[in-house]
Amino acid sequence: MMPNVPAVLPFGLIMGAVGSTAELSGVELGALNILVFAGASQLVAVDLLMRDVPSTVIVITGVVINLRMILYSVSLSEVLKGSSLPVKTLGSYLLTDQAYAVYTANSNQLNSRDEKVAFYIGAGLCMSFFWQFFVLIGFIFGNFLPSSLNLDFAVPLSFIALAMPTLKNKKYYYVALVSSICSILFYELPYNLGLLVSGAIAMIFGSFLLRSKK
Amino acid sequence: MKYEGIWFVILGLALGTFVIRSTFIYLSSRIKISERFKEIFSLIPAAIFPALVVPMTFYHKGTNEIFFYKERFIVLIIATIVCYKYKSVFITIISGLIILYVMS
Structure with a gap:
């Protein structure tokens, strides 16, 4: 443990x-x-x-x-x-x-x-x-x-470490990539909606991806 | 108390999180979840975490600077590669902080 x-x-x-x-x-x-x-x-x-x-x-x-x-x-x-x-x-x-x-x-x-x-x-x-x-x-x-130690940067770093073990294969990496790109494009949406919109698009993309055999 | 809405946030988030954690555990003897749904749920971290960390670092200095001040974003990419290689939370955080410190 x-x-x-x-x-x-x-x-x-x-x-x-x-x-x-x-x-x-x-x-x-x-x-x-x-x-x-x-x-x-x-x-x-x-x-x-x-x-x-x-x-x-x-x-x-x-x-x-x-x-x-x-x-x-x-x-x-x-x-x-x-x-x-x-x-x-x-x-x-x-x-x-x-x-x-x-x-x-x-x-x-x-x-x-x-x-x-x-x-x-x-x-x-x-x-x-x-x-x-x-x-x-x-x-x-x-x-x-x-x-000067930029300790706040440890937050995104620790999130990377949380997400990494859940990426089981290439499809999950594509989902992560789509989510990243969307989050840059939708950043200016109000009320932090960029996160929700990007997450939703990545989920929809991913569920289609999982359905396709490869 | 510095933030007016803090107790609403604490209690709302506590309740919402407990519902997420417990619903399927409480219903476990009554429902059966299909493999297809489990597969879709397994996409959640890949869909959510990048949408959190990428804007956090890419727009660290706001949206006016599109091409400059991207050191945090660059270090994040390096740290992602480090994390992929070493699979360690500890190494990922420490190396990321050191590289950022050296770069800035």
Whole structure:
């Protein structure tokens, strides 16, 4: 389970540092971290807050970023099928890119369904602990780092690292390319609509691409 | 409190994200999701993340400068190649930050 720590460390530190740059209070950052518990959407939400984007737009944008979790949720639903409601609820809450990645990397070695559930919940709890811990460290020490280090650039970098393992073959690279080009073309659309429009076009393009055999 | 809408954002995002995370897990014993849908869902990260990071870096200095100040975008492309090669979150972030620091 330890292999996921290096993935959470920079991400958590950045979240904490961004929170302190944005001058969020400890309670606000804590609530964001515990209630939302989804780093990528949190980082974007704080960035949009700083740019005075309307709250509704921020929520929609964050939700769109987290749509990818449907994929993990569908895959985990087969494992959690027989579990009790509290375990399903906890399992849902703990669903993150990193917990899912660690679980899928090890699921072949787990024999029974109970073992799989236990491993997944354990990985998720471990993840959540380190996440909260590193965010706190970033929040406390973020202010001391010089701005010449361009730490905010770590945000797009960490998103690249999140997306990369999901690109299974050439078709996924084409989808990423279409999304990139659209996002440059539609940048000036109001209300951050560029993201939604680009994402939608890339999804439609991708679903046609998947249908074609090659 | 610096931002007026912050609690709306926190609670809205928390609720929306939990619905995304939990719906299929709660319904797991009742519905069956087709392979075709799973395949389409698997496109989401490839469709969303580039649309986030490309404008963030390409328009880092605003939209007036189309050809200059693209160092962040260039470093992002380099970092993408690094990430493809090493498959490591840590190496990707550290190398990207170092290259940007050296370039600027």
